[in-house]
Amino acid sequence: MKFKGFIFFSLYLAIFASTVYSQIPIKRDDFVNTSRRNWWRWHDDGPNTPLPSVLHGFVLVSLVDPIINPDPPYYCDAAFWDGYPAEGGIWSYCTITMRVKALNPHKFGSRGWGLWYTESPPNLQRQIWYMRNKDSTGTGYTGLDWWRAETSNSRYEATHHYVNLDTIPDPIDDEQWHIYKIVRDTTHIEFLIDGRQVLYVTEDLPSEELAFHLWIDNLVYEHVDPDIINYYQRAWIGRNEVVVDYVQIVTPDSTLDQSESPSGIKLLRAVPNVIYTDTIAGLWKNYFFNSPGGGLVVLATARVEQYHDSDGVAISGDDDIRLIIDGTDYGWNTSSSFNGDAAGTVSKTLVFEQSMTLGTKTVEVYGETSPLLYDVTVLGSSGGGVVYKNDFNETKTAGSAELWKEISFQTWGGDVAIYVSGTADEDPNPTNYGYRYSEFDDNNDDDLKIVIDGTDYGYQNANAFWGNRLFGEPKSVLIIQNLSQGSHTLRLFGQGTPTLYSVVIYGANDDSPLPVTYTAFNVETEADKNIIKWETASELNNLGFDLYKAFNESGNLQNLSFSKLNLELIEGKGNASYGSEYTFTDKNVYLPGYYWYYLEDISTTGEVSVYDTLLVKRTDEAGLKQKFTLLQNYPNPFNSRTKIKFYLEKQATIRLEIRSLSGELVRTLENNSLLAGRHSYIWDGKNNRGHDVASGLYLYSLKSNTGYRKTKKLLLIR
Numbered sequence: 097m098k099f100k101g102f103i104f105f106s107l108y109l110a111i112f113a114s115t116v117y118s119q120i121p122i123k124r125d126d127f128v129n130t131s132r133r134n135w136w137r138w139h140d141d142g143p144n145t146p147l148p149s150v151l152h153g154f155v156l157v158s159l160v161d162p163i164i165n166p167d168p169p170y171y172c173d174a175a176f177w178d179g180y181p182a183e184g185g186i187w188s189y190c191t192i193t194m195r196v197k198a199l200n201p202h203k204f205g206s207r208g209w210g211l212w213y214t215e216s217p218p219n220l221q222r223q224i225w226y227m228r229n230k231d232s233t234g235t236g237y238t239g240l241d242w243w244r245a246e247t248s249n250s251r252y253e254a255t256h257h258y259v260n261l262d263t264i265p266d267p268i269d270d271e272q273w274h275i276y277k278i279v280r281d282t283t284h285i286e287f288l289i290d291g292r293q294v295l296y297v298t299e300d301l302p303s304e305e306l307a308f309h310l311w312i313d314n315l316v317y318e319h320v321d322p323d324i325i326n327y328y329q330r331a332w333i334g335r336n337e338v339v340v341d342y343v344q345i346v347t348p349d350s351t352l353d354q355s356e357s358p359s360g361i362k363l364l365r366a367v368p369n370v371i372y373t374d375t376i377a378g379l380w381k382n383y384f385f386n387s388p389g390g391g392l393v394v395l396a397t398a399r400v401e402q403y404h405d406s407d408g409v410a411i412s413g414d415d416d417i418r419l420i421i422d423g424t425d426y427g428w429n430t431s432s433s434f435n436g437d438a439a440g441t442v443s444k445t446l447v448f449e450q451s452m453t454l455g456t457k458t459v460e461v462y463g464e465t466s467p468l469l470y471d472v473t474v475l476g477s478s479g480g481g482v483v484y485k486n487d488f489n490e491t492k493t494a495g496s497a498e499l500w501k502e503i504s505f506q507t508w509g510g511d512v513a514i515y516v517s518g519t520a521d522e523d524p525n526p527t528n529y530g531y532r533y534s535e536f537d538d539n540n541d542d543d544l545k546i547v548i549d550g551t552d553y554g555y556q557n558a559n560a561f562w563g564n565r566l567f568g569e570p571k572s573v574l575i576i577q578n579l580s581q582g583s584h585t586l587r588l589f590g591q592g593t594p595t596l597y598s599v600v601i602y603g604a605n606d607d608s609p610l611p612v613t614y615t616a617f618n619v620e621t622e623a624d625k626n627i628i629k630w631e632t633a634s635e636l637n638n639l640g641f642d643l644y645k646a647f648n649e650s651g652n653l654q655n656l657s658f659s660k661l662n663l664e665l666i667e668g669k670g671n672a673s674y675g676s677e678y679t680f681t682d683k684n685v686y687l688p689g690y691y692w693y694y695l696e697d698i699s700t701t702g703e704v705s706v707y708d709t710l711l712v713k714r715t716d717e718a719g720l721k722q723k724f725t726l727l728q729n730y731p732n733p734f735n736s737r738t739k740i741k742f743y744l745e746k747q748a749t750i751r752l753e754i755r756s757l758s759g760e761l762v763r764t765l766e767n768n769s770l771l772a773g774r775h776s777y778i779w780d781g782k783n784n785r786g787h788d789v790a791s792g793l794y795l796y797s798l799k800s801n802t803g804y805r806k807t808k809k810l811l812l813i814r
Contacts, residue, residue, distance in 0.1 A: 137179025
């Protein structure tokens with residue numbers, strides 16, 4: 097079809113030299129809150145027209161009571177568009193998808209959405225858009241009234257190609273919700289509405305980079321053959337309004353789908369990152385994976401919206417996602433579905449733990465309205481299980497880069513999958529409306545990074561949440577790391593105000609929980625003792641605990657020698673689903689230095705799990721200056737050398753001896769007058785003749801001429 101009456105949305109713009117601008121590969125705005133994103137230019141002209149407003153899921157564009165405007169820009173309008181550069185645009189080959197609805201019959205003027213080459217009248221000539229034009233009938237008026245999908249590359253009629261959407265089979269009512277799509281390719285331009293092709297053009301294609309626009313104005317355009325464009329202002333009383341659910345612009349350089357191949361405990365990692373675009377509720381995605389049998393976990397991260405009118409009142413037609421996993425239907429509008437009406441506009445992660453048999457399984461995803469599905473992930477092994485999960489749904493308080501969350505977890509060891517979901521927002525004040533990554537300040541966005549034990553996965557990369565790449569869109573990160581049995585730590589560092597949805601940790605060999613789940617382990621220091629305390633949330637087949645200690649004066653981690661503090665097993669609770677508290681007092685802390693402690697829990701079947709290591713530094717001498725004191729040897733037991741320390745209140749003649757249990761003298765370490773203060777001696781396990789003595793229990797004693805006498809036991813193991 098050829099163009100007969102052409103109209104165009106006009107702006108009074110200064111003319112700038114044409115420049116090529118590289119753009120962000122994907123630009124998606126779902127208008128999820130009440131803030132206008134700074135990557136659009138928001139525009140209103142006329143005394144009564146407001147700026148477009150974002151209303152929790154929509155953007156409302158309203159033209160109100162336009163007048164005949166005698167001053168530039170010589171019209172009234174409401175719009176948002178790619179406002180830079182001032183002439184031309186930044187989009188070359190791309191695909192645009194948007195969900196739009198007009199709220200009233202069109203009034204005199206034009207409204208539309210799509211791509212055009214921004215320039216001032218009368219050079220209005222290159223566009224790829226959907227557009228409605230209307231004028232009143234009668235003397236002095238054009239009587240133009242049409243609704244089209246159209247493309248052209250000049251003012252000449254021969255280059256204009258369009259289809260009348262009012263007269264095609266099943267005409268398009270723009271006062272109903274529709275999904276409008278424009279595909280601009282190197283060889284063609286395609287227009288689709290609700291998935292139906294309405295126009296396909298292969299000739300007279302615009303070659304310039306174009307800008308996205310959505311507008312309502314009071315200008316009527318008339319194309320007079322062959323290349324004259326007239327435009328007329330129209331004044332009227334009332335409102336002409338359009339609501340937009342979302343706009344998505346994708347270039348050929350972008351890759352929305354970041355799905356990964358299955359490997360090990362990663363049975364499925366589907367990352368479509370797409371918006372549902374069907375007009376009715378139905379099956380959206382159907383994923384298959386091979387189950388090894390056993391306990392599996394299915395995770396889905398998505399966003400749904402609850403829509404509001406201009407008064408902020410919720411309206412019908414919310415977003416919904418329903419999941420059917422291995423035949424189990426979790427339903428619509430349930431706590432196990434994504435339900436916009438129940439949750440409001442929200443991004444989150446749903447976690448499903450299911451026991452599955454061996455074989456091929458499915459995850460069916462159903463959509464309604466326009467939810468966004470980021471990923472569906474399945475983790476599993478025949479002996480695996482979830483060792484940690486928590487729905488945080490929390491936004492960090494603004495601030496510089498700092499530790500935000502610290503999560504301790506235990507595993508039987510092997511491959512462990514750490515799944516973190518959340519989002520981060522971009523620099524709120526980009527230059528040039530933010531069409532290039534370089535126009536966003538990476539020091540002014542939100543960021544979140546992941547650290548697992550000593551492995552730092554860093555900021556602003558694929559394993560992080562980078563605001564200037566996410567732009568507030570939901571994301572999940574899956575990291576699989578081989579970990580040893582025992583306790584580990586996940587740390588999340590945040591900058592600015594990132595949002596954390598959920599954390600789930602799955603272990604390949606964690607089908608049964610560890611014997612003990614700890615909630616606290618700490619040391620309190622008092623004048624002459626260290627009090628070690630720990631708490632458990634639950635215990636499974638827990639026989640009890642052993643507490644180990646090491647000491648040095650330097651704080652150096654190397655060559656630490658731990659010895660068990662408790663002579664008998666500290667009895668556990670066996671099986672307990674409730675919390676328990678434990679305390680052990682270490683009175684052998686007389687010397688200043690570094691004291692190290694760690695716990696072991698022993699199951700009824702003899703399995704041993706090591707939990708954490710604590711360090712406490714003492715700078716006092718714990719009351720040693722008030723009395724003679726003989727300290728416990730260290731280490732004890734020992735197999736070659738052990739140190740014996742004591743403290744003298746004042747100068748004294750002392751005798752330090754090693755004897756057998758029968759009282760026979762084995763070794764005299766000191767027999768002399770010593771000054772007041774701290775003293776230490778090494779016994780190397782030899783007798784007074786320099787021969788090695790046998791393994792066994794021995795006594796060591798300190799005697800002084802002031803009447804002090806003290807004896808302690810030590811154990812030599814060859």
